[in-house]
Amino acid sequence: MANVVVQNIERADRAATDRLASFGVATVHEAQGRTGLLGAHMRPIYAGAQISGAAVTVSLPPCDNWMIHVAVEQCQEGDILVVAPTSPSDAGYFGELLACSLSARGVRGLVIEGGCRDIAPLTKMGFPVWSSAISAQGTVKETLGSVNVPVVCAGTAIDPGDVIVADDDGVVVVPREHAVEMVEKAKAREAKEADTRKRLLAGELGLDIYGMRERLEARGLKYV
Amino acid sequence: MANVVVQNIERADRAATDRLASFGVATVHEAQGRTGLLGAHMRPIYAGAQISGAAVTVSLPPCDNWMIHVAVEQCQEGDILVVAPTSPSDAGYFGELLACSLSARGVRGLVIEGGCRDIAPLTKMGFPVWSSAISAQGTVKETLGSVNVPVVCAGTAIDPGDVIVADDDGVVVVPREHAVEMVEKAKAREAKEADTRKRLLAGELGLDIYGMRERLEARGLKYV
Amino acid sequence: MANVVVQNIERADRAATDRLASFGVATVHEAQGRTGLLGAHMRPIYAGAQISGAAVTVSLPPCDNWMIHVAVEQCQEGDILVVAPTSPSDAGYFGELLACSLSARGVRGLVIEGGCRDIAPLTKMGFPVWSSAISAQGTVKETLGSVNVPVVCAGTAIDPGDVIVADDDGVVVVPREHAVEMVEKAKAREAKEADTRKRLLAGELGLDIYGMRERLEARGLKYV
Amino acid sequence: MANVVVQNIERADRAATDRLASFGVATVHEAQGRTGLLGAHMRPIYAGAQISGAAVTVSLPPCDNWMIHVAVEQCQEGDILVVAPTSPSDAGYFGELLACSLSARGVRGLVIEGGCRDIAPLTKMGFPVWSSAISAQGTVKETLGSVNVPVVCAGTAIDPGDVIVADDDGVVVVPREHAVEMVEKAKAREAKEADTRKRLLAGELGLDIYGMRERLEARGLKYV
Amino acid sequence: MANVVVQNIERADRAATDRLASFGVATVHEAQGRTGLLGAHMRPIYAGAQISGAAVTVSLPPCDNWMIHVAVEQCQEGDILVVAPTSPSDAGYFGELLACSLSARGVRGLVIEGGCRDIAPLTKMGFPVWSSAISAQGTVKETLGSVNVPVVCAGTAIDPGDVIVADDDGVVVVPREHAVEMVEKAKAREAKEADTRKRLLAGELGLDIYGMRERLEARGLKYV
């Protein structure tokens, strides 16, 4: 299990994977029963990116980015790289050169529970990263880890091939086998929200739209 | 005291309330003797907003946003919603739909010691939020709280009807009865600062403008 | 040693000092053997600034910004002010008026392990600040400190006259006597990276460019 | 309101104040509807103390402990000193000498959202402190504050004369006018818990004692 | 997958489970290749406990402890309860009464990424808890979760029936199927360490015992 590179992973349905970006993190998270969200300390290095893709996962030792170099070769167009150190560290595991390499392969972004550097060039080239820190601190290339094994990233279990959705709200993972179903659920939710949005903007109250008044009264809410 | 919605609150003087935005948080905070500032962990979800308004307050249980729906109905044009969970949590209590509802009533923004989600749509629609976290994590609607009762938000006591001023520096509260007086004090401070700014930009030193040299010498500062 | 203002400091070579900005923090940090980086909690108040300059250092008591006023007089064109409280505090030691004063003297920016306020005006006037907090909380002017003595700022020792380089990645210090040498090392690194970047964008793998495959195999990495 | 020492405060009923210690923080917090708890970052400097007393409150500037010296004179037997800086700081506002002075007046302990020092002597003399930090960093005596005014400490509003209860779980405040009523409620809760404890230790399940099974099934819980 | 209670889980080999406590967390963590450690924010509520047991897992919503009551019934002698909220919260999910109930069933302790209360009684009764917070804040019983499903607790994936080892260093998990093997590996490590300990206490240097001098010289270490 340790120090392996799994070369052929099964990725989630491609059409579903690509479609999920459009719903955004909050809607997808709700659609799958409020599960799959990564910790709120995972923040985008610049505002405005909204992506989805298949997870290529990396488990690596703290302060050592060797396995990211190994992982690049396993990536293909439409993937998102997910990097999870086995122990937390703010070190800057990732920067512009690795982003160039990933870009050349069609990778859409990076999710890392660790530090990222070269923020200005990454922003300029439009390679989005969600990280737990920004730090120029270099890492070493001394100890092995694994590629495409199950990892825990920012408190959430991620399997290779799962769908990652990331935007300004954070990052959510959709298990590979649920991707297609989640598109349908997210669509339904979005449709319902579109209608609610219209009514709310027109001045109707959520209290009425959601029919909350009775239950509030039953619970004992008093207006004074 | 518990589980009540106070319907008729007295708001601070409207003209003063509206005028306070222009001074910004730092000046208002100084004008009222360095009091009223909320904790520095309260950050805007996007840069550049600068608002003031009358506080409609919400006290609610952690991870439960039911009372925000109740509070919407109590808001009127020119208000700012202030949400204080009784126990800290990063959960995403607030998002785009609630913002649509508040917008429709003329509410100017939200201050919440908790999480906010839908950052991209909120930024696009220009609904400013100051929060202690960004998180897509949904909340429940199970337990009552209160609207328009005194709350403590981010370490500072806020009464319904107080003036909230918020900008890129953070959030400050002005007690309702001091709003008019604070406009005068802030004006005076601003006038004085305008003059000082001019002199500093022209190259004069604060050491001379503020007459600090003597006191520094008396205290024992040595130039070597 | 306490409560002194050192008036004549030796600054790093001016051409080298000015040149270092162009390499950015990550490259300079790597060029000097991964040393000199300030803590990752030092963040720019707005994105996009990239500067270098000679350090004028300030050691001051917590919640007291008196010595910043004293330090202004010691600054000259091309300097960067470095402020290190003797005990941590989020208070807002620095704002627009001090920035006007520093701007008038040609100072390029501020690095402070403490709070900064007036974010909107500072952004508008283009005076960059790297700080550990944003807070409107005012400070007092009661207790002396020192100017141009060795300080520790954000975990890193800085001597007056050292070169400070700061960008979106954070802040790094180059000891005064190494500035010229570091320009050469950074140039060499940059040249090498330019070539690597080209090859990576063309689809070559780091595994091949850096010749990693053999060492990975020797360490026991298995492809499955 | 600023810079005042209120000399005659009304304290909560003495018998009720003294009695509340015995219930502990968790029970009192529950008894008053889950309100009044100070933030979980308030920790005792040593384990095992459990006290209650009337609050003498101190509002003071960050890194300045002058007003604590002023407050000592306002304390009497059975009080607990509550110190709330107007801006957060870890500095060590309080140590052994102040504890000797408070001990001599019969004060039972200190609650401070700030730093405490002299941990070893304070432990030895048995003077309990709940603080947000332990730090030897000294403070100054330069700026005024107030004694016995309403304060916000660790996120909770406290009025002079309110009852403070503190133990290894943290700190809770009981508003002065509710002290007597809260003794009754806490007693009732304790009696009920004593019975439940006995049944649980005998092996009965909470599921049965609290009658939860039906509601769980109604909500859709599945046993597999 | 959601809202289920799995009643019959396969527990790790009982003899191995019981034996693992004696090695302690650090040795077990090393024995299994430096994996399985929970985050360092998981701290014991009192010093000196050292336990191992089979994991009964609970996934529950933030600020809601209903499922802990459900989980008690699934516990048997020798188990350790592992509680993982789906979103982080400091609330006090667990206290003395639940500990009485678990004690009555022979459960050895609790691991919870959340808050614990009743620290004094838990210490007195000797029921050890490793938690991410201490807080008296009560929780509700409104929303379902699951018992004995795979969870992520403090950044580490845990399956029901896995072995938990916890001591003053923190918490580590051993996958169920590796328990027996890990006893052997830990024994080997312990035996080796016992010999090394003796030699070190006798004054031999690790540099010599581990034969480090040559490699240090080869890497370029200079003695001056």
Next chain:
Amino acid sequence: MANVVVQNIERADRAATDRLASFGVATVHEAQGRTGLLGAHMRPIYAGAQISGAAVTVSLPPCDNWMIHVAVEQCQEGDILVVAPTSPSDAGYFGELLACSLSARGVRGLVIEGGCRDIAPLTKMGFPVWSSAISAQGTVKETLGSVNVPVVCAGTAIDPGDVIVADDDGVVVVPREHAVEMVEKAKAREAKEADTRKRLLAGELGLDIYGMRERLEARGLKYV
């Protein structure tokens, strides 16, 4: 400067070094003008230790404890080891075996801005450690650092041979050349405090002993 072991360092006067422990951290910190304190996140692994000794310093890369093994050989009776990673990490750099080795050489304790493990055995053997974290996470032995060079540890500059004083309040450093003088200053402070303590315990007020009443009145304090 990089990757060197300095073998002959000048240690502070031995008698003064040994004497400083008795004053404790707070008194020594005050005696040297409130300087030299390490950050408040440096906490003892068990309560009650109070030591002083000469600093043997270690600068090492994050998550790599190789240089601690090198440093052991440079230690002699009466020393305290000071370990400063070049980038922050919670990893467990130090445990029981290294403590055995240091004990055998008469080293009195460890100060490390990083993680420590084997808390229970270290407590049992009475080897005190002040660290920024407790973690069982192992480290590697791959990259060089330096021994007995100037370091910054927890925000404070420390030179080899300086005196370290550590107790339950934290850690303070006394520059080697000031050790003797600081004993005198600390003695004077202690004598004065002994007298003050007696008077305070007898019920005299600090307001009178320190003659504060006039200055308070002059500043405008009002008694109401």
